[in-house]
Amino acid sequence: MIHLEFVDRAHSIQTVPMVCMHCDSPTCAEVCPADAIKRTEDGVVQSARKPRCIACSNCVLACPFGVPKMNSSFGLMMKCDMCYDRSQAGKKPMCAAVCPSGALFFGTREEVAHLRPRSRILDRFEFGAQTITTKVKLMVPRDSTEPQLHVTGALEAVQEEDPFEEIALEGFP
Amino acid sequence: MQDHPAEFPPDNASQAPAVLPRIRFPDGRPEADQPGWRHAFPIDWGRDQVVSRRDFTRLMVLTGLAFTVAQFGVGLASLRAGRARPEPKALARVEEIPVGETVRLHYPGPRDPILLTHLSTGGFVAYGQLCTHLQCPVVPRAELGRLECPCHNGWFDMAEGRPMAGPPRRPLTRIRLEIRDGVIHATGVEERTA
Numbered sequence: 001m002i003h004l005e006f007v008d009r010a011h012s013i014q015t016v017p018m019v020c021m022h023c024d025s026p027t028c029a030e031v032c033p034a035d036a037i038k039r040t041e042d043g044v045v046q047s048a049r050k051p052r053c054i055a056c057s058n059c060v061l062a063c064p065f066g067v068p069k070m071n072s073s074f075g076l077m078m079k080c081d082m083c084y085d086r087s088q089a090g091k092k093p094m095c096a097a098v099c100p101s102g103a104l105f106f107g108t109r110e111e112v113a114h115l116r117p118r119s120r121i122l123d124r125f126e127f128g129a130q131t132i133t134t135k136v137k138l139m140v141p142r143d144s145t146e147p148q149l150h151v152t153g154a155l156e157a158v159q160e161e162d163p164f165e166e167i168a169l170e171g172f173p
Numbered sequence: 174m175q176d177h178p179a180e181f182p183p184d185n186a187s188q189a190p191a192v193l194p195r196i197r198f199p200d201g202r203p204e205a206d207q208p209g210w211r212h213a214f215p216i217d218w219g220r221d222q223v224v225s226r227r228d229f230t231r232l233m234v235l236t237g238l239a240f241t242v243a244q245f246g247v248g249l250a251s252l253r254a255g256r257a258r259p260e261p262k263a264l265a266r267v268e269e270i271p272v273g274e275t276v277r278l279h280y281p282g283p284r285d286p287i288l289l290t291h292l293s294t295g296g297f298v299a300y301g302q303l304c305t306h307l308q309c310p311v312v313p314r315a316e317l318g319r320l321e322c323p324c325h326n327g328w329f330d331m332a333e334g335r336p337m338a339g340p341p342r343r344p345l346t347r348i349r350l351e352i353r354d355g356v357i358h359a360t361g362v363e364e365r366t367a
Contacts, residue, residue, distance in 0.1 A: 024197040029216040038218040046218070133197065 001047075001069065001080050002095045017104060019095060020045060020067045020080035021125075022135035028059035028068050028079070037077070043135045044084065048077040064127045064151070082106075112139070124148035261360045264289055264299070267352060275313040277302065280348055280359045287348050288313060288320070289357065290331060297357055300334045301346030311345070320345070334365075343367065 004015035026045045029037035036052035037059060039045045048059070048068075055075040059068040068079040083093035091097065096106035105112055109121075121137040126148050138149070198207055215221055259281030270276055275290040278299075286302040290313060300320070302310045309324035319337065320329040327339030334345035349361040 025199050026216060027199075030199060035214045035221075037216070038221060039216050040218045130199070 001078055003069065005066075017095060018065065018067065019093075019104065019136060020082075021065050021132070022082070024133045024135070027130075027132070028063045028077075031058045031062040033058060040084075044082045044087075045079070046081045046084065047079050050074075050076055053077055064125070064130065064132065118142050120144075122146075122149060126150045126152070128152045255364070259359075259362055261351075261358050264350075264357045264359050267297075267355045267357060270297070273315045275315065281362060286310065287359075289348075289350075290315075292332060293318070294332070297350050297352070298332065298334070299348035299350055299359065300329075301348065301362070303346070304341055305336070305343040305345060306339070306341040 002017050002019050005018050006012075007014045007016055022039075022043055022045050024043075026037065026039060029039065029045065032048070033056060034048075034052045034054045036048040036054070037045065038049060053076050055070060055072070055077070057070045057077070059077055059079075060070050068077050070076075071078050080093075083091075083095075086093060086097075092106040096104045099105075102115065105115065112121075116139050118141065119139040120142045122140045122144075123134045123137045124147060125132045125134065131148065140146075198204070198211070200207075204211075262280055264278050264280065265276065270289065270291040272291050272295075273293045275288050278287050278289055279285055280287050280299075287299050288302050288311070289297065289299040291297055293315075300311075304311050304322040304324065304327055306322065306325060306327055309322050311320040311322045311327075311329060313331070314321050315331075318331045320331060320334070321327070322329070322339065322341065325340045327341040328337040329335060329341070329345055330337050334347055336342060336344060344365045344367070347363040347365060348359050349363060351358045351360050
């Protein structure tokens with residue numbers, strides 16, 4: 001399951017895709033009270049297991065990337081599992097298979113090194129006191145020196161003012 | 174397979190230690206220092222001890238089968254035990270037991286306690302001491318003419334050993350007695366069902 005996030009909802013309809021980052025220490029699984037979220041041996045964090053999931057949405061609230069989604073009609077948390085049915089059969093996940101611009105890529109390090117010669121990988125994210133290392137990598141400019149992405153710092157920078165305030169004034173003068 | 178280019182190191186190379194544990198815990202401590210529940214509720218699928226429906230069914234069926242087979246074993250053992258005829262044994266002299274008194278003896282084996290009573294109506298009776306409810310030892314209540322099982326307030330009548338009140342439903346095991354030349358002999362054990 002992939003979902004789209006708006007980059008700047010107030011001014012643009014531009015979206016970015018968000019896939020599960022498949023953390024080394026998955027917060028969704030850490031907080032699951034029913035022991036329903038499991039990671040397979042290839043490091044892919046799976047959707048909640050149907051016999052165990054109690055649809056409490058703890059994972060939905062806890063995931064720092066906002067990946068798990070509660071499917072209320074199923075009573076089941078569902079999330080990106082790297083299209084387990086496809087990747088088991090040797091195919092790429094659907095998002096990477098259909099992405100026309102290569103923004104989402106599924107392949108080996110050699111392949112991506114060839115495709116993105118001016119980039120390096122970044123797989124550490126800092127959320128306040130929590131640092132997360134992920135299986136899904138971000139490609140960043142190679143000359144950047146930051147060892148990890150400071151997500152909370154970036155969020156605080158953009159949330160200084162209410163982005164909807166301006167729209168509200170425009171709509172109701 | 175060629176080596177990784179320097180700017181694309183293998184997964185674990187960006188971290189300080191050379192070899193990282195397969196699982197990275199949120200508190201950063203090694204697996205040995207983690208609380209016990211982490212072993213009971215592992216995140217990794219392979220470590221999860223899944224009990225499938227089939228495993229559970231197999232357990233239930235095999236356990237039930239074992240108990241069923243064991244029932245036949247118990248039945249055979251009791252059949253064999255019932256066929257054995259205990260040796261007669263001299264228990265006591267008649268004058269040793271005053272009227273209304275009860276003595277505790279063992280028959281047929283040294284681990285089978287019995288109660289030998291001189292009834293106030295005359296005559297001797299002997300019963301196995303084990304209550305027929307849950308094998309508690311019964312105690313004589315001469316003033317009531319009864320035997321009491323204190324465990325669950327079971328009562329037996331002294332003359333016949335039949336249950337009068339409480340949980341027991343079967344009479345006490347009766348010891349067949351024979352008096353020859355002033356000596357009381359036990360000659361057999363009579364298991365009774367009603």
